[in-house]
């Protein structure tokens with residue numbers, strides 16, 4: 510089928526880049542490097558500063574979707590007793606751990622080395638259970654940084670410095686001694702500072718790229734922007750990540766100056782809520798484009814959950830920079846902040862309608878989606894639909910539901926445009 514979208518040259522690099530990352534990871538032990546499995550809102554620069562190679566479990570689940578092994582890995586976990594409605598990100602990691610322990614054959618492109626330890630930032634209640642169960646299964650040590658969870662903006666602002674101190678103490682008193690003990694080497698602070706400096710540049714470039722997607726027509730779909738998360742999570746702090754984002758931004762700038770749209774004839778600009786549907790990313794991009802619809806922005810890629818504010822990174826204070834990043838990323842999960850950010854996004858990115866991914870195995874981020882839709886409708890008069898799906902599990906995908914709800918949304922947008930012209 511002929512593509513209805515203009516794919517970016519730069520994002521086509523990601524497959525190779527991530528494939529190389531997994532090859533490197535699988536050879537880490539031969540090079541004498543320790544390996545960590547991680548999850549939570551990185552970046553995990555202290556690991557890189559200690560020459561530990563890591564893989565980020567959610568990125569791995571997305572990678573498995575691209576290699577079409579997601580379904581069999583989920584079922585593998587379920588056959589070991591996990592419930593179908595449990596977090597699908599977690600179940601993919603658990604399947605990999607089980608396969609390692611059982612010596613079951615794995616496809617070479619999704620093979621993982623047994624880790625020397627598990628490391629994470631707990632930013633979802635389930636995550637601690639996820640990390641702990643994998644550490645117990647693999648019989649390796651576990652280190653988790655607890656992220657404070659402010660309930661209100663006032664709480665966040667009032668306790669910001671106290672919370673940064675709290676996370677900084679966890680890194681200084683627990684994480685660094687733990688890493689020094691496991692690796693048998695001292696933390697290289699110069700290397701750590703250098704990584705923090707590079708990370709600040711990467712985040713700055715990513716933010717500038719994000720601004721370019723406000724252009725009408727948009728030079729990039731959210732799905733391609735979301736895929737560009739991979740260099741941040743897998744190459745965090747590496748010079749390659751700077752090079753990637755320089756090329757990414759330059760390509761977007763070129764498109765903006767030449768009026769090149771990601772979706773030719775862009776007719777509808779949509780907002781996406783929640784994690785991308787990794788196993789249908791290409792299919793959904795084409796489906797939307799066949800209606801002239803472009804997913805322009807999303808909280809996932811354009812919000813603050815992942816590293817997004819370059820001002821938190823100061824190479825003079827690498828540990829405090831990490832602590833600030835961890836505290837800062839909790840901000841967008843405060844309902845009043847998250848809701849206001851989405852209202853702002855709808856305005857700034859000239860959004861016509863919203864698609865709320867009602868993620869069947871991530872109820873944590875689902876909470877409040879219906880209220881959010883109502884809030885945007887009441888505040889800005891923009892319509893939206895909720896669609897049941899799952900980032901990784903194909904059994905929750907319904908083509909019929911997508912067709913009916915997407916058409917309904919676009920018809921409402923058309924009807925409102927006509928009404929506005931009368």
Ligand code: SF4
Pocket residue numbers: 596597598599633634635636870871872873874
């Ligand atoms: S339940 Fe949701 S937020 Fe929590 S780990 Fe799974 S995907 Fe992430």
